[in-house]
Amino acid sequence: MTYKIGIDVGGTNTDAVVLDGRRVVASVKSPTTQDVTTGILNALTSVLNDAHHPTVSSVFIGTTHFINAIAQRRNLARVAVVRLATPPQSLGPMVDWPEDLRGAVNGGTYICAGGAQFDGSLLSELDEHSLRGIAEEIRQTDIRHVALSSVFSPVNADPEKRAEEILREELPGVSITPATKVGQVGLLARENAAILNAALLDLAGEVVDGLEKVVCEAGVTAPILLSQNDGTVMTVDRARQFPIFTVASGPTNSMRGAALLTGIDNAVVVDVGGTTSDIGLLQNGFPRESTVALDLAGVRSNFRVPDVLSLALGGGTRISDDGETVGPESVGFRITQEAKVFGGPSLTFTDIAVASGVRGIGEPGAAVDIPSATVSRSLEIAGDLLVRTIDRAKLSSRDVPVIAVGGGASLLSAVPVLEHLNIPENAGVANAVGAAFAEAGAEVDTTVFLDDNLTRSDALDQVKAEAVSLAIEAGADPENVRFIEVEDIPLAYLPGGMRIRVRVVGPFVAPAETAERTK
């Protein structure tokens, strides 16, 4: 019998779970430490003890290391950006970035003739001579990371591939992130994702080394996998190259965890934290992904992340004495000092929930003085906020089950209007469960042009085959891959043009020989 370990590193807590299939064998919450890895080691050691040192097949980790680095502009490397387009470009790389982030990351921007047209034909020949000149300029700097983008590379990636070869030849030891590998249609957004990825590479090396070290120190030799934004996992070797794929794994893991804990694959998930509730739609066990540009710490990017609506309602949300004002202010992580049920002075959503009968949080006696009118009015307002946001998260008017997870999940049982709410056991560690539930997968998002030689169904088959082979490469069980999404959208004003998007997943198959009994 082998077990999976799931770890979720959050802003406040590091959660760890041991899973036997879908069953949670042991779970632990431990404070996230400044260096992050000590907190992981503490949580891991503790949960392994609780589970009596099981045989571990793999360790799944969801971490906020990288998103925090971007948000705080810390530990970011400088990046040189090379764009294949028609020079000169007016809206150059990082044109729409916040100034402080651009200041931290900009290591020079270069434009080289190249790229493709919407139909895949060449925009202009790749100017190899000029590209080698750019490489020479980069060599004269201390920049070790390059982000490379190319116009219409999602339709024709050849110019970008050729430029990558040349840059690798000219700049040995310098990392190259081709934008086509990290983003979709939309040059600026795709390029932004590539630049952020390149800026995170030094940190990624350190983080992966640190994770390997602590997992080893905890006596586990099973492979380590990192959660990606789309609910699939990647190996640590891939994480060293593509840290950007982890930045939104938090919401994904909580939604995936909700599916695992309840056995419900189509639902609205409400992840209740201290300050906000994140609300998203689970479709076939995976989060529905956002279709619009994502604002990541002020940068527009377009890699796929869950479409999550954030509502300013959490355990620490402040409530006015008459119950008429619910948030948006929150006492946040100071809840355990500030809330009345924890002996503090502030009336919070947690106090209201306890006053209406929710148990297992703080001292219920401290909530008995809250006037019942305040309780009922604030719950009515909170219920209205929740129902409205849940409704927006849904795609159709059909009734959809609602699942609450997160540290504050139980608070929602106080809200009268949410009577059919599912609050699973272990809701508080849904993130870690979701991390361990991750599968391997791949997504292909491309644009094709149909003509006499290429029918729609041929085009779909080609893209599907490519996605399957990429998923298998990422570790998906070849016998059990399945399509999560197959979508084709005709392009406005472009006759014959069609955007095809295919997502494939399958259970992650760990190389058997690496699963060993822990010491």
Next chain:
Amino acid sequence: MRMIDEAALSDITLGATVLGSGGGGDPYLGWLLAREAVRTHGPVPLVDLVDVPDDAYIVFVAGMGAPGALLEKIPRAAEYERIVAEMESYTGRKIDFLCPAEAGGLNAVTPFASAAPTGLPVVDADAMGRAFPFLEMCTPTLHGGSTTPLVMIDEHHNTVCLSTQTNHWAESFTRAAAVASGASAVMALYPMTGSQAKQWLIPGTVTQAEQLGRTIREARDAHTSPVDAVLADQNGTLLFTGKVVDVDRRTERGWTSGTATLSGMDTFEDHSMVVHFQNENLAAVRDGEVIVTTPDLIMALELDTGEPIPAEEIRYGYRVAVIGMPCNPIWRTENGLKLSGPRRFGYDMDFRPIEELT
């Protein structure tokens, strides 16, 4: 005359998205380009239509192509600067003023990217008062004005100089030429004199867009309702408040078209609305009755934020206020309706002025 700076451009962009009536193209890249131009060359003078001398020479500047292509082949300042000289060389006349062709969407801001580097002023007017999908749907067409001589250029240094028999031909030729150049090009078109402009164009629409954008921004900053602010500030009518319960979207001949069905809220409880769109919102049907159609404006704003929702992006769950606004009277003439009325877009509906609602 007054100067349009970065802050004013932001307000114009937001307002132009509203006046786009669900279409007109996402002005984000146009705004970025104009913003960079203003940062480099300084603010752009905006001149009232009445102050334009009768013998002045005026042209529209506009981007043309597929929104999907623009996202990859992002616009360059070079073309927006060069188009002015190319048009002057083709027509043999010195251009005195630039003007937006449409008050809604991307092309409400692109003329500023040409004006900043050339030092030309922009006229506070346009030829639609909103956004429409075809070149000939401009007010000069109704007065016998011609789309051509027209110049179209692309980033490959290709130049198309066009002269056509009808404005509809101009649309057909430029559409084909834009695809040939990679579905992204820049045009100067509808050259006219100052006296013609005063008869043909809709005055004050740049200021209207700016005012609309500022109203929404200020309401957001003050945490009051942007929708109420827009209704109080503009000549708008609240057609409906409700939730999108169904969206049926089809792509026909390369055009996005479809319907959004809304279920009523607040004062519209127990009522329903269907909004028909083809790029732009074109008809609003309340409880089975057609209440507003193109060319009057139909705009869907997100209820809480006042954010204009493009027809391409509207989906289940949005809570929206649907606002109607009268179009310029010229569109309501017989010829105006032939060019822009519901039947022009294939709907079996008659135009009814929005004022008849009250």
